[in-house]
Amino acid sequence: MPQGSILLVHGTGVRLGKYEKSLEVAEKTASECSLGRNLFPCAWGDSLGVEFEGLSLPDVPTAEVELKAEEDLAQWIWILDDPLVELSLLGIPDGSAANAGVLNPEGPTPAEQNLEQVRAYAPSLEFRQLLARGGLEDVWEPARTRILSDKVTERAFEASEHEPQEAFRALARALVAQLHVEAISRSRPALSAVHREKLVQRLLIDWKQQVFGISDRFLKFVARAGTRYVRDRRNALNAVAALPLGDVLLYQTNGAKIRSFIKSKIESCPAPVTIVAHSLGGMACVDLLALGDIPQVDGLVTLGSQSSFMHEIGSLSSLKPGEKLREGFPRWLNVFDRNDFLSFFASRIFPNAIDFEVASGQPFPESHSAYFGNEVVWTRIRSFITGRE
Known part of the structure; x- marks a missing residue:
């Protein structure tokens, strides 16, 4: 393998402490993949990134208010993702049904009677008004059919005969969640929390089941798994949104300093240099290499890059909308992950780019930072460097 170096350029929102950990993981994984080049750091965030103290963020609520908000949001996150999830939990026998009493074998069971009641339900004037308020009149029937025809619903009523209010x-809630799903699929506005609750309460009133709230079993599930999920998602998304957003905006107005910093690092590395650049770092490197020849650079690898997207919308600093890369632009490998919503396909915008898909198995935003420790990524980089495409 020819001698040379790899310059590791970080992306948005990264500061030295986090970068050092990423560099350590990258070096270890690259070594395990028999990539025998030295990795050199290019940490521009501390000196050139945006400064952000968080003064513009809302105050943290009290623990009681935060817990209540997390529970409310968590339960609907699960149900909107899968409208049948609460019913499916009720359909798991808990042994209580054995105490429901002897059923009449010759007539319909209480569960069948309850199901027949909701299947025969004709929306009241109040419920129709709530549907009309959200422009949902035409999606009620498909939502109703989808939920009531599923065996999950039938099993939930059978398992809850001793406590039918839960079913x-x-x-x-399942019907209202399905209304939401049907609306979104038709590009309608999402239902607000207040509108959702009014729809749920009106159904229960119409069914003469005015016991509100979620099932005890689902509440326990939400308290254990749901609120932790919401807290983790919120913390992770805040990490993606604060410094990174600031860095992107700063780059759009003052990218020349960042590009100059990267160029100076390139010139200090042993040639030939392969740049491995993540996220905004990749966009800065595409701009840098598009603006002029840097002889030391033999190849560019972008990980989770937005370069193609930014050029498609006319926001790449180095190129006018529709303009092609200069002759002699270095070989380019673009690595993306479908679960990383900040990564994009490049070769349809830049024909000289080679796209390579990886699957980290991580949800967003963790997927956006999962490239450095991925052996598949470094094995592919090794082939790219050695010319064994």
Whole structure:
């Protein structure tokens, strides 16, 4: 393998402490993949990135208010993702049904009677008004058909014969969640929390089941898993949104200093240099290499890059909308992950780019930072450097 170096350029929102950890992981994984080049750091964030103290962020609520908000949001996150999730939990026998009493074998069971009641339900004037308020009149029937025809609903009522209110409550929420799903699929506005609750409460009133709230079993599930999920998602998304957003905006107005910093690092590395650049770092490197020849650079690898997207919308600093890369632009490998919503396909915008898809198995935003420790990524980089495409 020819001698040379790899310059590791970080992306948005990264500061030295986090970068050093990423560099350590990258060096270890690259070594395990028999990539015998030295990795050199290019940490521009501390000196050139945006300064952000968080003064513009809302105050942290009290623990009681935060817990209540997390529970409310968590339960709907689960249900809107899968409208049948609460009903499916009710359909898991808990042993209580054995105490429901002897059923009449010759007539419909209480569960069948309850299901027949909701299947025969004709929306009241009040419920129709709530549907009209959200422009949902035409999606009620498909939502109703989808939920009531599923065996999950039938099993939930059978398992809840001893406490049918739980099944009614879960069904009302499932129907409203499916209304939301149907609306979104038709490019309608999402239902607000207030509108959702009014729809749920009206269904329960119409069904004469005025016991609101979620099922005890689902509440325990939400308290254990849901609120932790919401807290983790919120913390992770805040990390993606604060410094990174500031760095992107700063780059758009003052990218020349960042490009100059990267260029100076390139010139200090042993040639030939392969640049491995993440996120905004990749966009800065595409701009830098598009603006002029840097002989030391033999190849560019972008990880989770927005370069193609920015050029498609006419926001790449180095190129006018529709303009092609200069002759002699270095070989380019673009690595993307479909779970990383900040990564994009490049070769349809830049024909000289080679796209390579990886699957980190991580949700967003963790997927955006999962490239450095991925052996598949470094093995592909090794092939790219050695010319074994």
